[in-house]
Structure formats: structure tokens, C-alpha cells
Amino acid sequence: MALPSYTETRYRIWHYIYIAICTFVFFFLIAPLFVIFPLSFNAEEFLVFSEGMKNLDPDAFSLRWYKDMIYGTKNPWGLAAKNSFIIAIFATIGSIILGTLAALGLSSRHMPYKGIIMATLISPMIVPLIISGVAIFFFMAKVGLAATHTGIVLAHIILGTPFVVITVTATLSGFDHSVTRAAASLGSNPVNTFMKITLPLILPGVISGGLFAFVTSFDEVVVVLFLAGLENTTIPIQMWTGLREQLSPTILAVATCLIILSTLILISAELLRRRSERLRGINR
């Protein structure tokens, strides 16, 4: 953002203030994530930078909290991680199937009552989680699914589908419907057309919606707090309990792993977004 040489001094000053503000905001956004990394290698059990760490003394750093995370006695993280992944994977699959079907229907121009139906399908994203939590808990308790994996998976499908509906509808908005008609006119049945033509074209949208659903489920704590029993503990539940009760650096080791995971997800989401933008560019 170089300024042209004829810029007056006062605008020059304003420009630098603007850059300074932006730098501060970017720092504010990203810096908190980086405080986790060094502290997770702390040799002591306090969540502050020790004198040794400030002097970069190698003895002040250790992997003990990572060891504790993996091998620790009465270790809750193994079970929590297993549960989190199982629940998130099934919730993602459910969200993708229901959400994609709904998005296909919604982007048809024959769809009746589009506005109100769309608003209903998106509502779990808008309604405060605490209210969703209470409502879903009442339902699951009534049908006897509280404190079961099935109940949590169903709850996360509710929360995850809006993301799939939104991303797939967005992808379908640039979709050229004449290709499916061409397939039909060449004698392909609807299922075949969907699998061979539509799905490959909207796949980036489906996968990025699926990523959102996965992260929503993997990170969800409010609803699970109502639904989970001891057997259904998840990573967010363990972190929540840890942050409320005994604040140990093991949590930071877990948090570091989660940041790495979210970086991977961010990279795949970005790649997908670019790919789908490219595809849409071709369609136009």
C-alpha cells in the first residue's frame, strides 16, 4: 500500500495510523493462539512463563504434559478423543446427507414456501445454543436417548445441517442446470445423473459444508453438557471441566493439538473454496 509521492502530510499521517490500527487488530486476533504453544512445553505446572522460559533455558521446557495427555493415569483424554471423533464423523455424514438433499430441493425454482422453509432449516444456527440445548435435552430425555452417543449425534446433526445447507445452496447458485437436463435427454435416470454429473460438480461445496459440520460437532460443548453422561465425555467437555476446575498444562497440550487440527482444516477449506471458485468461473 505505497502512497503516491504527492500525498499531503496529514493524509500520510492518517495512513500510518490506519496501518497501525490494522496491525494491532491482526495481532489481537492471532496472538492469543500463539501463547498456547510455548506454555504447553512448560516444565512446571503453572500456567505462567517461568523465569527459565523467559531466559530460553532448555531445562525449563519439557514434553511432560504431552506425555501426561497420552499416558497419564486416569486419563480422560483418550476416551474423550475417541468419542469426539466417532460423534463428529457420524454427525458429519448425517448432516451432509440431509443437508445436501435439502439444498438440492431448495435451489429448485419450483420449491414452494422457499423463504419460510429456508428460515426454519437455518434456525439452529441462529437460536442461542443454550436454548437449543434445553429443547434438544427435553426431546432426547423423552425418547430415552439422553446420555447416549446416538442422542449426541442426532443433536449435532441438528446443529450441523444449516452449514451444509448454506454452502451447498451457494454452490448450486452457480450451477448450470442444463447439464442435468442434457444428461436426462441422453437417457440417464435421476439417480445416475446426480451421482455422475451433479455430485462431482457440487462436491467442493458439500465437503466444505461437511468441514463446518465436523468442526461444529467437534467443538460443541453447550448441548453436550446437557446430554452427555460419564461414558459420552468429549474433548470439549474435558476442556470445559479442566478450565473450570483444575487448570493444568495438559489442557494446553491438548489445545496445541487442536490448533494444529484447525490449521489443517483451514488449509483444506481454503483449497476447496478456491477450487469451487475456479469451477464457478468456468461455468460463467
Place this chain on the structure above:
Amino acid sequence: MSSETKQILTTDGIPLEVSLKKAEKKNKIKAFLLVAPLLLFLIITYVFPIGEMFSRSIDDKMITNMLPKTFKEMEKWDGQELPPEEVFTAFYYDFKVLVDKQEHGKLGQRLNKEKNGFNSITKKLFRQVKRKKIDESTSIKEQIMKVHKRWRNVEYWQAIKRTAPPYTMSKYLKGMDMYYAADGSITQVEEDRRIHRILWLRTLEIAFFVTLFCFLMGYPIAHLLATLPMKYSNLLMICVLLPFWTSLLVRTASWMILLQQQGVVNDFFVLIGLVADDNRPEMMYNKVGTYVAMTQILLPFMVLPLYSVMKTISPSLMRAGKSLGGTPFVAFWKVYFPLTIPGIGAGCLLVFILAIGYYITPALVGGASGTLISNQIAFHMKQTLDWSFASAMGLMLLSGVLIIYWIYNKLVGVDNIKLG
């Protein structure tokens, strides 16, 4: 005229109009069938349960079912003076059934909420009934009135009459720090016990200021991201997207580390001499912590809609404004800013909606003075187990959110929400 015009027929001999309508109807059904699984799933598991929250929040059938005969007799009573013999008799027989079912304790507790002192007099009456001291052949009214002097007090009978309707709005009134007084009028609780009103106001205040801070911080960086060349802006975009994709609890945890008294932020303040080392300010477990953490966590939701709107504004507009004699400020204020208003609306409403229902972050860093209405709902769901009150509070919050959602839908349209 139209009847003379020859109808266009399809090859099957059916009028084209009819055939077209049939095809359209078929397409409509097809589209609807695709949406149906999700819609049905959501209606059963989500929309109905929210409706059930409503019936739970106004439900007051317990006493109505416990004292059916009494309420039937009470219909004839004007409620001014002590009820007639029939009411006492009906109450006695209802009470006897409850004693047999061992539910008289529940009745006492529930009536005690309506008027203090019921618990002890129902217990007294229970002992008399249990020992079969009450002679059913003479006036039951006289005997009940002898059990305790409060049974002679008309106010207690009025309190029973008030519990007759199977539905009550009292939970909603409680949520606004009001209650039904003895004469049935709506009264405010004493000044120093109005905790819920403080919470509602605080929730609105925090949501408002978090939205404001997000806007003030998000606008400049969204502008920078939209005007920088692609290769730089993609790199900077990571700073917005990485927090967006990172677990909420991880981000809250990092703020807990940063804001603690021996934390990095306080270290920095001491280093630059802003505060004394032995006088480090408390920045967590109060409003400050809630503000800082919530602003950082919700900032991406402001930046992303702003960015997508700003991206569509052509830079030549600003140049045109300047070339027509406007200073950069005038050009910005008169040309650029009005064009970004849709993005501002979308971002602010989104952040406000999310902030107003926030639960996790305030619970962890908010302490007592930084908690919101959601925390109160969770408290009643888990600790006091007053689920009908939690439902009532939840629905009050929900109605506020739905109004904003409706405005959002009118202004932005839910199908225009962009993610990432």
C-alpha cells in the same frame, strides 16, 4: 372470446395448459420431497421441543390435578369471605386422597410458594387426618378451622383459589422480577432483589458493546483485506480464518492465560510502567474479561461479511470521488461508506445475535459480574432444576433473538449468509 380460441394441445391431446400445470406440480412435489427429510427431522427433534418448552413454562397443572373437587366447589365461592362448608368438605376429601398417595407434602410445598406458612398448616392437617381425628359426620369446616388459626384466615383460601388455573404466567413474571400479589395484581419485587432485570440489561449492554468493538476493529481490517493485492490479503486472511476455525474453548483458554494476574498482558503493563508490579489489576472474572475475550472470538463474524461486501466495491469509485474534488475523507464518507452499509448491517446483526446468547466464554472468564442471561438459564437447568423457569427465560431470550433474526432476514436474507 377465449372460448373461441383453439386450445393448444400436446401430442397426447391434453391441453398444454393442463399438462404444464401437471408437470409444474410434479416438480414442486419433487423439490419438496428432497427437503422433506431434513424438515421433518428438524420439526420433530427441534421445533416441537421448543414448543414443548413453552407448554412447560406455563404449566401449572399439578395442583389443578391434586384438588379437583375443591376447585369445582370453589367456582361458586365469591372469594370475599371464608368459603362455605362445601368447599371445606371437598378440600378434606381431596386431601384425604393425597394423604393415601403420600403426596400431601408436595401440595404443601407448592402452596407455600404461593403464600408463606402453608407448609406447616398442611402438615398439621395431615396429622389430624392420619389419626382419623376428623369426624366426617359433623361439620368438617369447623374441625379444619380448629386445626390451626391460619385455616380460618380467608387469605389462605384465596391463595388456593389462585392456583386453580392449569396455566400460569408467573414464571415469565419472575423472569422480569415481578410476581402475583395476594389480590392477584402484578407487583414488582423489592428493589434489592431485582436480579433478573440486572442480568437482562447486562446481557444487552455486553452484546451491544461487543458488537460496537467488533465493528470498530473489524471495519479497518476488512477494508485493508479488500483493497490489498490478492497475494498479501490471502496471507492476512489467515489471521481472520485461523481463529474462526479454532475451538472456542482453546481461544477462551488462551485468554484465561493472557489475562490472569501473573499473565502476559499484566507482565506487559508492568514492563511499560502502566501499573505497579504489586498492584496488578484483575482483568479476568469480571466484565473486562468478558468484553476482551468475546470481542476477539466474534470478530471474524464481523470481518467476513464486511469483506465480502467491500470486495465488490470498485476502487475506481473512490478515485472518481477524489478526482471530482473531494478530499479522501469526503470521498470515503460520501462514496465508500454508504456502499458498505449492507455489510455493516449483516455483520453487526450476526455478532449481536451470537453475543446475546453467549454462554461458554462468560461462564469461564466472566466471574460474577460478567455473566449473561444464558448462564442463568444453565444454572436453573442444572442446579435448581427449575426447568419451567429455565424454559420461560429461554423463550424470552429466544423471542428477542427471533425479532433480530427477522430484521436480519428482511435486510440481508438468510440465503445470503456467506461462510469463509
